[in-house]
Amino acid sequence: MIKIDHLSTSYTTIDGPVHVINDVDFEIFDNEIFGIAGESGCGKTTLLKALYDIIEFPLVVDSGKLILSGQKEGKDFSYETGEIRKNWWNNISYVPQAAQSVLNPIVPLKNQFLDSIPKSDRKKETKEQTLKRVGAYLEELSLSSDLLKAYPFQLSGGMRQRVIIALATFMSPNVVLADEPTTALDVVVQRGILMMLMRLQKQLKNTMVIVSHDMGVHYQVTDRMGIMYSGSMIELGKTVDIFEKPIHPYTKMLVGALPRVGDKSQKTGIPGRPPALTNPPPGCRFAPRCPKATNKCKELVPKFREVEQGRYAACHLLNSEVV
Ligand SMILES: Nc1ncnc2c1ncn2[C@@H]1O[C@H](COP(=O)(O)OP(=O)(O)O)[C@@H](O)[C@H]1O
Numbered sequence: 001m002i003k004i005d006h007l008s009t010s011y012t013t014i015d016g017p018v019h020v021i022n023d024v025d026f027e028i029f030d031n032e033i034f035g036i037a038g039e040s041g042c043g044k045t046t047l048l049k050a051l052y053d054i055i056e057f058p059l060v061v062d063s064g065k066l067i068l069s070g071q072k073e074g075k076d077f078s079y080e081t082g083e084i085r086k087n088w089w090n091n092i093s094y095v096p097q098a099a100q101s102v103l104n105p106i107v108p109l110k111n112q113f114l115d116s117i118p119k120s121d122r123k124k125e126t127k128e129q130t131l132k133r134v135g136a137y138l139e140e141l142s143l144s145s146d147l148l149k150a151y152p153f154q155l156s157g158g159m160r161q162r163v164i165i166a167l168a169t170f171m172s173p174n175v176v177l178a179d180e181p182t183t184a185l186d187v188v189v190q191r192g193i194l195m196m197l198m199r200l201q202k203q204l205k206n207t208m209v210i211v212s213h214d215m216g217v218h219y220q221v222t223d224r225m226g227i228m229y230s231g232s233m234i235e236l237g238k239t240v241d242i243f244e245k246p247i248h249p250y251t252k253m254l255v256g257a258l259p260r261v262g263d264k265s266q267k268t269g270i271p272g273r274p275p276a277l278t279n280p281p282p283g284c285r286f287a288p289r290c291p292k293a294t295n296k297c298k299e300l301v302p303k304f305r306e307v308e309q310g311r312y313a314a315c316h317l318l319n320s321e322v323v
């Protein structure tokens with residue numbers, strides 16, 4: 001399980017700290033695909049970086065904890081002790097945003113695989129033996145082992161993404177984090193990548209965290225999901241429940257903006273823009289865009305709390321009959 005315990009982070013800038021993750025508090029379970037959604041700039045990538053312990057200047061943790069419990073040999077890993085980092089690849093792996101460009105275009109894939117597998121995990125194998133295992137794994141994923149001889153520049157974006165996912169899952173990690181894994185790919189390729197991730201999660205029975213601004217991706221693959229807005233988690237629950245009965249007005253708008261089969265009405269999207277993180281409004285950060293906002297919303301930050309079993313939301317309106 002991953003426990004994100006009242007985590008707050010900020011980026012240090014010359015104009016002072018920019019608070020990007022604000023008191024985010026939730027759990028991600030074993031054996032599930034957890035989705036993180038929200039408009040661009042709301043802090044999804046920052047949260048994922050924190051989970052992978054890429055907490056490096058200018059990003060700092062202001063308060064809270066991050067714990068990966070029951071990992072390899074039943075151990076708990078915390079970012080404070082560096083255990084998350086020590087177990088990159090073999091226990092936790094990360095497919096970064098725009099991952100297709102992280103591969104060095106002019107280094108053959110086999111070298112990039114060998115560089116990523118920690119020496120300790122290559123046991124007493126020769127390079128050839130390790131590559132044979134990698135090749136067999138690629139074949140298992142319906143990819144050709146000949147890919148190892150290829151250079152990334154020779155592959156399509158979709159194929160590069162598949163190779164990166166193969167690399168990230170080769171050591172059967174307990175946790176796989178994927179940031180916008182299908183963004184910038186065409187719809188047919190997207191579907192293939194999502195199926196690959198789902199298949200891998202079923203096989204590994206591990207925790208997969210998928211960040212996407214695309215609600216359609218969450219609908220297709222995630223078991224539970226959280227919606228972020230302006231650096232805070234504002235709703236969380238089972239994906240089916242989020243889509244069927246969204247609670248927070250922002251979630252309602254996100255879900256309402258999705259096209260549905262047979263629905264010919266014009267989709268307008270969500271009016272307005274998220275507030276600048278450098279100068280956020282007091283109270284609920286969604287209040288300036290919320291059609292139902294009251295004075296209380298504009299003054300007091302709503303608490304993220306359990307509304308029904310397993311269902312969380314941060315909205316003052318839940319206490320009244322407005323919602
Ligand atoms: N290195 C940085 N320095 C200052 N601010 C940053 C830095 N990186 C990201 N941010 C700010 O953090 C906010 C959240 O970014 P990010 O986590 O990438 O959001 P998302 O992935 O949801 O689009 C953005 O508004 C951005 O301005």
Ligand SMILES: [Mg+2]
Binds near residue numbers: 045
């Ligand atoms: Mg991002």
